Amino acid sequence: MSVASGRVVSVTSDATNGRMVRVRHASGYVSQYLHLSAFAAGIHAGVRVEQGQTIGRVGASGLATGPHLHYGLTKNGAFVNPLLEHRNMPPGDPVPASELGRFALEQEKALAIFSTSSSSTFPPTLAQ
Numbered sequence: 001m002s003v004a005s006g007r008v009v010s011v012t013s014d015a016t017n018g019r020m021v022r023v024r025h026a027s028g029y030v031s032q033y034l035h036l037s038a039f040a041a042g043i044h045a046g047v048r049v050e051q052g053q054t055i056g057r058v059g060a061s062g063l064a065t066g067p068h069l070h071y072g073l074t075k076n077g078a079f080v081n082p083l084l085e086h087r088n089m090p091p092g093d094p095v096p097a098s099e100l101g102r103f104a105l106e107q108e109k110a111l112a113i114f115s116t117s118s119s120s121t122f123p124p125t126l127a128q
């Protein structure tokens with residue numbers, strides 16, 4: 001899923017990165033997603049994507065020892081630490097009141113998926 005809205009700059013496939021999608025965002029950021037098993041339908045250079053939109057499926061194409069999402073973020077062409085950069089980004093729009101019910105449902109579904117995954121310590125205690 002794209003981390004933010006933006007425009008797809010490239011959809012490529014090679015022996016190292018495997019299937020890779022790169023998305024340009026505001027403020028000079030480009031996010032990249034490597035080793036995908038498949039591209040989502042309609043994902044090609046120039047297409048606009050929204051935050052959370054599926055752009056491909058996790059896989060192990062290219063030089064990967066197992067399936068994982070290899071995520072990278074650059075700002076003005078230089079790789080940056082996503083964990084630090086994401087902290088400095090403006091927050092997304094709040095969920096509109098009219099969508100709060102649907103949001104709670106999706107949140108519940110997602111947490112149910114996490115709680116049935118292999119790690120028994122996930123999810124961590126949620127702050128209220």
Ligand SMILES: [Zn+2]
Nearest residue numbers: 035064069070
């Ligand atoms: Zn990787």
